[in-house]
Amino acid sequence: MIGRLNHVAIAVRDLDAACATYRGVLGATLSAPQDLPEHGVRVVFVELPNTKIEFLEPLGAQSPIAKFLERNPDGGIHHLCYEVSDIRAARDRLVAAGARVLGDGEPKIGAHGNPVLFLHPKDFVGTLTELEEVRG
Numbered sequence: 001m002i003g004r005l006n007h008v009a010i011a012v013r014d015l016d017a018a019c020a021t022y023r024g025v026l027g028a029t030l031s032a033p034q035d036l037p038e039h040g041v042r043v044v045f046v047e048l049p050n051t052k053i054e055f056l057e058p059l060g061a062q063s064p065i066a067k068f069l070e071r072n073p074d075g076g077i078h079h080l081c082y083e084v085s086d087i088r089a090a091r092d093r094l095v096a097a098g099a100r101v102l103g104d105g106e107p108k109i110g111a112h113g114n115p116v117l118f119l120h121p122k123d124f125v126g127t128l129t130e131l132e133e134v135r136g
Contacts (some may be wrong), residue, residue, distance in 0.1 A: 003083035006132050007052040011068045023046035037102040043111050079128035087115045087133035099123045
């Protein structure tokens with residue numbers, strides 16, 4: 001059911017500093033920053049040959065990333081994102097198998113303009129898991 005690893009998301013306190021480190025020290029290619037107010041984050045993607053790394057900076061104190069950073073002051077890996085070809089079919093199969101979908105269970109549009117869902121970390125070996133619908 002799951003496809004490629006789409007990205008690894010890292011929560012950061014300072015998006016500019018994270019970008020400077022990856023660009024300056026590692027020579028990484030980065031996307032432009034993008035605000036996603038519906039998700040409470042500002043994101044930048046580090047482009048790699050085989051996947052991406054997503055930096056997540058909170059947009060305000062109510063952001064889920066702000067809450068993550070309260071528990072993890074230095075930041076760190078927040079979630080893994082896997083590609084699926086049909087997000088609703090994947091959701092229905094997972095729910096039937098006992099997995100919990102976070103939020104209202106309906107896909108939201110993510111940073112790439114595709115539908116996304118998050119799965120409860122307790123159902124996936126302690127790891128917050130995002131599914132992103134990617135066709136083709």
